[in-house]
Amino acid sequence: MKTRNLLSYAAILTLSLATVATRAQEGPTPTQFLVTLDSKSPVVPTPDSLKLSVNNKPVPITSFQPVAANGTQIAILIDDGLRLSVGSELAALKKFVLGLPPGTEVLIGYMQHGTVVPTQPFTTDLQAAAGTFRLPIGSPGLSASPYFCLSDFVKKWKPEGSQPKARFVLMVTNGVDPYNGSTSIANQDSPYVQQAVTDAQRAGVSVYSIYYGDSGFRGGRGSFSGQSYLAQIADSTGGASFYEGTGNPVSLVPYLTDFQHDISETYVASFQANAGSGTRQEMLRLKLSTSTPKLKLRHPDEVPAGNIE
Numbered sequence: 288m289k290t291r292n293l294l295s296y297a298a299i300l301t302l303s304l305a306t307v308a309t310r311a312q313e314g315p316t317p318t319q320f321l322v323t324l325d326s327k328s329p330v331v332p333t334p335d336s337l338k339l340s341v342n343n344k345p346v347p348i349t350s351f352q353p354v355a356a357n358g359t360q361i362a363i364l365i366d367d368g369l370r371l372s373v374g375s376e377l378a379a380l381k382k383f384v385l386g387l388p389p390g391t392e393v394l395i396g397y398m399q400h401g402t403v404v405p406t407q408p409f410t411t412d413l414q415a416a417a418g419t420f421r422l423p424i425g426s427p428g429l430s431a432s433p434y435f436c437l438s439d440f441v442k443k444w445k446p447e448g449s450q451p452k453a454r455f456v457l458m459v460t461n462g463v464d465p466y467n468g469s470t471s472i473a474n475q476d477s478p479y480v481q482q483a484v485t486d487a488q489r490a491g492v493s494v495y496s497i498y499y500g501d502s503g504f505r506g507g508r509g510s511f512s513g514q515s516y517l518a519q520i521a522d523s524t525g526g527a528s529f530y531e532g533t534g535n536p537v538s539l540v541p542y543l544t545d546f547q548h549d550i551s552e553t554y555v556a557s558f559q560a561n562a563g564s565g566t567r568q569e570m571l572r573l574k575l576s577t578s579t580p581k582l583k584l585r586h587p588d589e590v591p592a593g594n595i596e
Contacts, residue, residue, distance in 0.1 A: 315559040315560070316559065316593035317557065317559060318557070318559070318571070318594055319350075319451070319491075319555050319556060319557040319590075319594060320491070320525075320555075320587055320590045321354070321493050321555060321586065322351075322525070322554045322555075322556050322584055323525060323549050323552055323585040323586070324554070324583075325585060326581060326582045326583065328581070330582055332582065334348040334349070334351045336578045336579050337556070337576070338577070339558060339573070340573070341560065342571055343574075346560075347558065347559075348556055349559060350557040352554060352557075353555075355390075356389065356390040358452045358453055359391050360391075360393075360453070360454050360455070361387070361391060361392070361393050361455045361456075361550070362396060362403075362456045362457070363456075364398055364433075364436065364437070364456060365396070365397050365398065365460075366397075366423065366429070366430045366433055366458070366459060367398055367399045367425075367430060368398075368423065368428055368429035368501045369459065370425065370499070370535070371425045373423060373459070373535075374422045379538065379540050380420050380543070383546075384413050384416055384417040385414065387547070390411055392409040392411055393409065393413060393416040394416070395416055395419045397421075397423065398429075398430040398433055398458075399429055399431075400429070400430070400431050401430070401431040401435035402436055402439045403436050403440040406421075428501065432465060432466050432479055433458060433462060433463075434464055434480050434483040435466075435479065437456065437486070437487065438482055438486040441486050441487050441489075441492050444490055450595070451594065453555060454493065455495065455550060456526075457495045458494065458497070458517070459496070459499050459539075460501070460513070461498060461500050461501040462498060462513030462514055462515075463513040463516075464480055464512075464516055467480075480516045484520055484524065485589075487523075488523065488587050488588070488589050488591070489568075489570075492524060493587070494520045494526040495526040495529070495549070496517040496521060497543075498513065498528070499536070500535050511533060514528065514533075523588050525585045527549065529546075556575070556586070560592040560593065568592070568593075569592045570592075572588065572589055573588060573589060
């Protein structure tokens with residue numbers, strides 16, 4: 288009988304401690320997300336001109352600051368199954384990296400077998416990073432799935448320091464998900480693509496992509512399928528997808544220029560999330576609008592509560 292009472296007391300104590308811990312996580316929680324401006328003329332919105340809705344409820348923006356070069360990380364992920372003709376674009380990729388503002392951290396990686404093989408860790412040595420580009424291996428389907436690779440990469444992307452940095456991924460891939468079966472128009476709902484979206488949102492990563500053909504595909508509906516998935520990830524994370532019809536682009540330069548411009552026009556928006564569910568990993572639905580004329584805003588659809596300290 289005494290043993291049973293002791294177990295009961297222990298259970299009550301455990302429950303009480305768990306309740307206290309849960310309550311400690313409730314209430315206003317600092318949260319942030321990236322916002323990219325899309326306008327033909329230079330304009331800088333103020334927090335007063337922005338209207339934020341979180342889970343369909345209005346929430347004030349507490350801060351809206353431009354991304355700084357020394358607070359930016361860019362990962363360029365190249366599908367190792369691309370056609371070898373992409374070799375003619377290596378000079379453009381190198382020039383892009385060398386043209387980034389000093390202080391920007393860059394990582395070059397190749398997508399293989401569901402993971403990313405980096406050529407070096409994140410570095411501010413742009414010259415060294417640019418020198419690591421190489422021809423892809425060119426074996427059909429070598430990445431396994433670019434979405435497996437993306438999920439694996441962003442989940443391993445650990446924060447450094449107390450203040451999280453703005454994170455961007457640029458994928459050069461055909462975007463085809465071979466694990467989702469047919470590439471027909473009627474089969475464009477891949478759980479692996481959706482998982483990659485969620486993982487990128489949790490990691491605070493804006494995903495950009497440039498479509499380029501894989502050695503195993505020759506355009507057609509495979510190209511359409513891949514471009515559709517890449518657009519889905521871009522739209523959901525606040526990035527952009529670049530492609531030119533169903534063939535390879537004549538040059539990557541215009542897309543790299545647009546990508547660099549987008550980074551320079553990206554801001555960090557902060558607000559206080561009400562983590563009433565007691566978990567800092569709750570995903571919050573976002574909708575941001577502005578009263579500034581002729582200005583469009585890109586941002587992730589969802590963000591985890593309490594993603595900053």
